[in-house]
Amino acid sequence: MSQSPIIKIKNVNKSFPNKKTSTQVLNEVSLEINRGETISILGESGCGKSTLLNIIxxxxxxxxxxxxxxGKIVSRPTRKCIMLFQNYGLFPWKSALKNVELGLEGSDLTAKERRERALHYLNVVGLEGKGELFPHEVSGGxxxxxxxxxxxxxxxxxxLMDEPFAALDTFNRYHLQDELLRIQAKEKTTIALVTHDIDEAIYLSDRIFIMHANPGRIHKEINIQLSKPRDRSHSDFQHYRKLIFEEFHFNREHSPIEFHI
Known part of the structure; x- marks a missing residue:
């Protein structure tokens, strides 16, 4: 994995209007993401992690x-940086193949090249031979x-992935986490994942950025020094799990923070 940063986030502030005033969502957020790594932005609901992902x-x-x-300032969405949401964003009247090809429309590729590339990446994600199926014919995974x-x-x-597996059952979530690790290792794509699932963050990430709220800010960076794939039951995995829990203040004066574990 290259240690050259592909993303540099410098002193980002963001507020949203709230009736006659405004609410600050992000405060002086700065971080770098290295080319080819997977990072997670972990925090409670409302800490601004999805807003940060949208700004990226x-x-x-x-x-x-x-x-x-x-090397270029981000001012609008580009094809260099793609967002994945948990609602999939598939067109129900198009087959899996046509849904994949859709993103390539307007490119310099010929129709044949678009089809070949779409078929290639369906194979990469383990859907060889499933290209003609429609969204209503397949599972959420x-x-x-x-x-x-x-x-x-x-x-x-x-x-960019915003809670991409949150709507899935545990079996499918674990399966897709393994698929993502396999794909990332092959394609060397840089991935930034927003989650409030502690185990998911540890399992997938090279680094985890913990955010605190009111306003949202980076509280701590944790390097996960474990080889992949990781064993969720191993003591080293549990060490990071405990470390992350200790970064959040659970006490009787505050409502419990909702995390998936």
């Missing part, structure tokens, strides 16, 4: 500060794999 992708503009992708194939077909520099 160019879907929201920071009030102050900047995001630099591959398969829908998410089609969405991942569509993102990979664009050959982006970076993929």
């Amino acid at each position: 992708g160019g879907f929201e503009k920071a009030d102050e500060g900047q995001v630099i992708l591959d 398969m829908k998410q794999r089609v969405a991942i194939a569509r993102a990979l077909a664009l050959q982006p520099e970076m993929i």
Whole structure:
């Protein structure tokens, strides 16, 4: 994995209007993401992690500060940085193959080249021979794999994932986490993942950025020094789990923070 940063986030501030005043969502957020690594942004609901991901992708503009992708300031969405959502974003009237090809429309590829690339990435995500199936004919896990194939077909520099597996049952979530590790190892794509699932963050990430709320800010960076794939039952995995829990203040004066474990 290269240690050169592909993303530099510098002193990002963001507020949203709230009746006659405004609420600050992000405060002086700065971090770098290295080319080819997977990072997680972990925090309680409302800490601004999804807003930060939208700013990285160019879907929201920071009030102050900047995001630099591959040496250029991010001012709008580009094909270099693709967002994956938990609702998949598939068109129900298009087959899996056509949904993947859709992202390639407007490119310089011929129709044959678009089809070949779409088929290639369906194979990469383990959907060989499933290209003619429609979204209503496949499981939630398969829908998410089609969405991942569509993102990979664009050959982006970076993929942003906002709670991509939250709607899936435990079996499918674990299976897709393993698929993501396999795909990332093969494609060397940089991935930034927003989650409040502690085990998911440890299992997938090279580094974890813990955010605290009111306003959202980076509280701590944790390097996960474990080889992949990881054993969730191993004592080293549990060490990081305990370390992360200790970074959040659970006490009787505050409502419990909702995390998936």
